[in-house]
Amino acid sequence: MAGKPKLHYFDARGRMEAIRWLLAAAGVEFEEKLLESSEDLDKLRHDGSLLFQQVPMIEIDGMKLVQTRAILNYIATKYDLYGKDMKERALIDMYTEGVADLGEMILLLPLCPPDQKNAKLTLIRERTTNRYLPAFEKVLKSHGQDYLVGNKLSKADIHLVELLYYVEELDSSLLANFPLLKGLKTRVSNLPAVKKFLQPGSQRKPPGTEKTLEQARKIFKF
Amino acid sequence: MAGKPKLHYFNGRGRMECIRWLLAAAGVEFEEKFIEQPEDLDKLKNDGSLMFQQVPMVEIDGMKLVQTRAILNYVATKYNLYGKDMKERALIDMYSEGVADLGDMIILLPLCPPDQKDAKIAQIKEKTTNRYLPAFEKVLKSHGQDYLVGNKLSKADIHLVELLYYVEELDPSLLANFPLLKGLKTRVSNLPAVKKFLQPGSQRKPPMDEKKLEEAKRIFRIK
16 A cells, blocks of 8 residues: 555546545545646556556556546545445445436536537536436435435545536526535535535646636647 | 346347346346337336436346446446456456447447548547557456456456457457457357357347437437
């Protein structure tokens, strides 16, 4: 167990942010090697460090892991955020994948052609209010417990709360009719490790800007 | 543990096929309830059976599981196809996700607008030959074992071999320079449960044709 995990990505949320949230919520200190140019990415590729020539990549426990879900699942298992048995894991996976589906729509929004953007935003709002938030509110209502699965904090809660922050950034009124989700968001945000991560100066990344999008285009050549 | 798993989807490969492959490779008999009309999908939605109003959905061990990865991970864990510890699981996940990235490109190809199709196929071929197949060939070469992880069959092998069949359908020459992958494909295909699944009359689904695509668009209300 040599040293802190080391995250390789560029200086933005992208596909690495969910990993930063999970490590932070687990109370795990991590280092970041931020890619700044396409040459930095080329170097990692030529090193043989990236199984599929892509980041995110994380150096952890002697492995160079790529693929967001592989990384998240490993961290969750290691830090006991993945339920107590396979049925709990199934629920955690199901909820996590729902979060990822909506999260992906929000993540890719900046890449949307300008003439399609309004339609995309409308779709995101509609899915948020009619599909995803009701599903999770219903889960919390069904058992009345503090967390989504097994009455214990899991990766599902952390991913969902992260998503709720992004939904709030998009349009704070979207959370209006979901009291249990608001309660979860508050509860998880008040956990000491999460509270710390939410404060200025942490490794949490701000929303993307035109500038970060340009940097991404430059580094990843798209 | 009441009865066989029951798969809810339409009668095509789509996002359910990898689940069919995994269950079949695990030697697990399963039932299928085919969605044939948009109304069938509406019924499932109104029943409250679909957490996010989507299929695939699998009824298994008292649960109505949705989300392909949740279903696959559960089946893999239950039937011991997920490695022996968390480090093996990490490798299996990493490999499975790479397979899924290429697999998704292939699944979505029929939905590609006609004027973009050739470019998309070229991109798929390029990624297959330069990114994905070399990565998996390298893994097999690195340890010289029969399977990707831990010298034992896992979901990673099954997902990869399924993908290799689709690559072959797209263009058999793509597999030309990957002897270890060809070996894995043959080896896994010869496992009794997989061999049976590969035979005509099994629950394995054929490639999507125009008719099937129209059916899918109708059922899922895709334009």
